[in-house]
Amino acid sequence: MSVRRFSIVAVLLAIAGGAGPASSQDASSLKQEMIGQWELATTERSKTCVVTLKGDATAQGLKLELEPSCPAALPFTKDIAAWNIKGLDIVRLQNAAGEPVIDFTEVESGIFEGHRTGEGVYILQNLAAARALAKSMDQMIGDWSMVRGNGQAICGLTLTNTEAGQDNFQVFLKPKCDPAVTAFAPTVWRLDHGQMLLMSEKGETWQFEADDNAQWRKVPDTAAPLIMLRDQ
Structure with a gap:
């Protein structure tokens, strides 16, 4: 056996021998x-x-x-x-x-x-x-207001725990929402990797991240932010 061939065989044996303990x-x-x-x-x-x-x-x-x-x-x-x-x-x-x-x-x-x-x-x-997630979900269920950065309310929403498939839950808009929200027309919501997602039947998604326990800000942030506040 040549030195070159011996070296290749030795390397292969070393790799094979090391695979067992690693696995x-x-x-x-x-x-x-x-x-x-x-x-x-x-x-x-x-x-x-x-x-x-x-x-x-x-x-x-x-x-x-x-x-x-x-x-x-x-x-x-x-x-x-x-x-x-x-x-x-x-x-x-x-x-x-x-x-x-x-x-x-x-x-x-x-x-x-x-x-x-x-x-x-x-x-x-x-x-x-899992229980922490369930607790977070329970805290989200109820009535919310969507407001602009200046505090002006533009829409009311109700997040429910009614299952809507694919880990989603139903959301309902209240009357007299801002045209931009009405056009978006979210029908389902869910929590995902620390974000609250609102999704429409058209496939559009608005993402919100919490900046304290009761306030969620739409991301990415803009000069005219949208904030979700839990109704008292």
């Missing part, structure tokens, strides 16, 4: 990150279930506990007996035979998404974060 480390890190309480829910959170993932090994995989109300909320959870990490990044909730009930992959930090054929998408999220 194991990634899976091990994910396992540690997953231990704790999680909320398993439909995308709009109309049905939820608390799952506690543990690090203890069982004959089926890793131990978990489901809230007693889980099967009533999400019937497929009655088949879940354990959990495990598959590959580098799949969080699997599995049955007693080790077969997948639902597989999750991380779609953004701390939020995992899984799909069940014929049922749709489910979300697995850290319980504390």
Whole structure:
């Protein structure tokens, strides 16, 4: 074997030899990150279930506990007996035979998404974060005023918790809104990455960011700002 060929083979063997521990480390890190309480829910959170993932090994995989109300909320959870990490990044909730009930992959930090054929998408999220989001949503529901930077009110809106699909909720304009708002005609709203989004049936979106607990400013900011204020 030539020196050149030996060198190439040595490099390939070194890479192959190093791949195992690296993969194991990634899976091990994910396992540690997953231990704790999680909320398993439909995308709009109309049905939820608390799952506690543990690090203890069982004959089926890793131990978990489901809230007693889980099967009533999400019937497929009655088949879940354990959990495990598959590959580098799949969080699997599995049955007693080790077969997948639902597989999750991380779609953004701390939020995992899984799909069940014929049922749709489910979300697995850290319980504390999920409850904080729910609290934020509850605080948003109700009557709001849209005002200009000088404080002049130009429209009244009601944000509801009535589901409108794709994680959106219905919003209603009150009479006598400014023509610009009437032309925009938002029909749904949602919270997304710290922003409040108002969206129209035409596909137009207005984005607002909070600058204190009760005031949301339209972004990007302009010389004639629009602000959403919660009605007292």
